[in-house]
Amino acid sequence: MTTIIFSRLLLLTALCSASALSASVTGRVVDAAGQPVKNATVIADNTLFYNTNVIGYTDANGKYKLDISKPIGTWNVTAKVNLKYGDYEVGIDLIPENPKLLAGTEGGVRNFTFKPKPATSADPYGSLGWVFLGSAIGVYDIDETKVELTLTPVGKLADGSAGSVIRGHPLKSADGAVLANVMWGTYRVTATYEGKPLQISRRPRPGEDEDYAWGSSYTGPFVTGFYQLKPSLFLEVRH
Secondary structure, three states: OHHHHHHHHHHHHHHHHHHHHHOEEEEEEEEOOOOEOOOOEEEEEEOOOOOOEEEEEOOOOOEEEEEOOOOOOEEEEEEEEEEEEOOEEEEEEOEEOOOOOEEOOOOEEOOEEEOOOOOOOOOOOOOOEEEEEEEOOOOOOOOHHHEEEEEEEOOOOOOOOOOOOEEEOOEOOOOOEEEEEEOOOEEEEEEEEOOEEOEEEEOOOOOOOOOOOOEOOEEEEOEOOOOOOOOEEEEEEEO
């Protein structure tokens, strides 16, 4: 009898230990090149109880572990990277390998990648910086979505990299034509339309008295303005 009770106790202990081990979410955060991302913020949000979450950070290897055993319920796990740009801190949502909810009694693995969210016609904003493009006052014969922009980084960008040359066409959005997923920093920008170069300038912000010179290129940083929630690059073009 004693042997049976002892065996049951061992079994119960093993089950409890397994439950405790499984009541965690673990994972890794890497960049687009597969390199670990340190100090990414990982948030496990309980879907049953309001404003109840567990927050952790990745280590030097991009790994993290969060205890989601309490309270009961399922958990939505997300991750983000906070980048400092000038006086601003910009949060970037990371791309989950598996976006499904987790049961706290089971736990699991959730990995994330620090890479731009694709910009589409349905969602043209992506997840990084925005370059908004408009036509100069009195110019009506330029379709901004057919303008090809070339952005060359000047100095280091907000993620600490030297960046690379970006070429692309803006997409239509509720805020006008926008080229998304540009890392915050200073760029030299040129524009062409139907194969011909355009003149380009920064768009003055409301209430701003300064006039910006027109030229074959514009060099400048991302700035705040036009009611946008994060620093952006606001440009105008003309023939």
